[in-house]
Amino acid sequence: MAVLDVRGLNAYYGQSHILRDVDLTVRPGQMVCLIGRNGVGKTTLLKTVIGLLQQRSGSLELLGESITGLPPHQRARRGIAYVPQGREIIPQLTVRENLLLGLEALPGGLARQRHIDPLVFELFPVLEGFLNRRGGDLSGGQQQQLAIARALLGKPKLLLLDEPTEGIQPSVVLDIERAVRRIIASTGISVLLVEQHLHFVRQADWYYAMQKGGMVASGPTAELSKEVVDRFLSV
């Protein structure tokens, strides 16, 4: 059974039609990458999956169950974690409190869960030293690592990553890539990734290419030809 099954999805911002009959499937343990130039609807698709935007028509299924109409916090509790573009760390909360908020998606939420899995410090050692700093005072790369760590603490079944390497220095990009690969290998979760960085795109198992709000190509990333890359990845 697919972790995420999207069928015939149409979504609008006000009057403008953004997503047009989008189909997409993410299988267990799979890393799927969405590619496409700016403004083709990749971020909108992720927002519709987490529930920040409600679709006009089409179906969304998580592990065979419909999640259409549920608010984001209920989707989070069912196993979707979202790392948005721009990280969206809660700025005035400490790094520890930000991490604790990741536990909200677990059964019982923060009232029952207080344990921060040390795995996240193994993946992102830099966070451990900053636990009592305010989240908003971290650098962009550190915030990105915090956002991914926070998402992982909820033990999601599907992780949505929106341009995790955008505007981040190359050494941290490699850290993040390595961490994401390790997460998939050790926990078996599925990842739906929006990415412009070709090196990172190549790590995925499967790609979907978007154009003008619709899917125009898909296949194993191993077969991602130079021609497709030139057409769909912005330079």
Add this chain to the structure above:
Amino acid sequence: MNLFYDTLFNGLAIGSVLVLAALGLAVVFGLMGVINMAHGELMMLGAYTTFVVQNVFKAVLPESVFPIYILVAIPFAFLVSGLAGLLLEKTVVRRLYGRPLETLLATWGVSLILQQFVRSVSSAFAIGLLLAVAIGLFLPRLLVRVQLAPRWAGLKGTISWISAGLVGIGVASLLGEERSLDQPWFSARNLDVTAPSWLRGSIELGGVTMPTARLFIIALTILALWGVTWFLQKSVWGIRIRAVTQNRSMSDCLGIPTETVDALTFLIGSGLAGVAGVAVTLLGSVGPNLGGNYIVDCFMVVVLGGVGKLLGTVLAALGIGVISYVVGSGSLLLIWPAMPAGLNELITFFATTSMAKVLVFALIVLFLQVRPAGLFPPKGRMVEA
């Protein structure tokens, strides 16, 4: 010099009431971006609750326990105002989310309703109202089996509420035939709450006379501040409230039930207004218009204090309270009789309650020209982001 400290102390007590009153407003405004115009009326409900608790103690309980009625009134006032606020959030504010102007207007309407409510509530009125609410809430459940065409499904609720209203009005007017049930609970004139004897004296400390009632208000304010700070910083719901205040949509995506957070915050903010109402009964008489006197000052506090910082609220409230009291009471002239002539006339000009308010507003306007974001604007890296 003692006169100076006396004046300062009294100003501090007035400021403390303002802290209590504005605290709830600031917390709700920070979280939901909503200005609740009915906040002052929630204070008034707290004051009336104190009056009712006092009367119950007088009528039912032995005289020896009467002095503690004010301590009992505090949790009751918190509950009454808090529940009224919760009802307001669920029925009005939630439906207007993201529309601040409509919210302003709607909550102002609610404030008028609440004012008239305390004027005209009688036993018959209360029974009718309770009956109407009960029917309105439960009739749709009974009607579940009645099948309507989908396009008429929304009518079920409307019909229930209309019939509930009619039944309520009918019952109320029938019961109103009986004189004793038609008697309003509170007269339209102002009521006086008798402070218990231990709050009527005063304490002399180093030559400064401190009325115990005002000391009590200051202690209550400190306690409330400590409670709110502890709740926001340490409790699970406090972390959730702070997270939603700073980034609503991301908090939602993390699994925080934002609607519950909104309702809880509104309950707490309104409950604090109720506690402020208890404090107000110690300063003067209680009337339906009590809320209106405070709401404008509370807004000033929220604007001046800046959003999301309790310390800003506290300093702004104390500042406004102290300045308007010290200037308005005219005691500056008594403290410093040898004032130069020009200054002397200026101070006399502002030495009435209403002119002191004019001065405070003028000062606030000037201050906001220099620091538009209030006393404590957000700082640091995240401001640029």
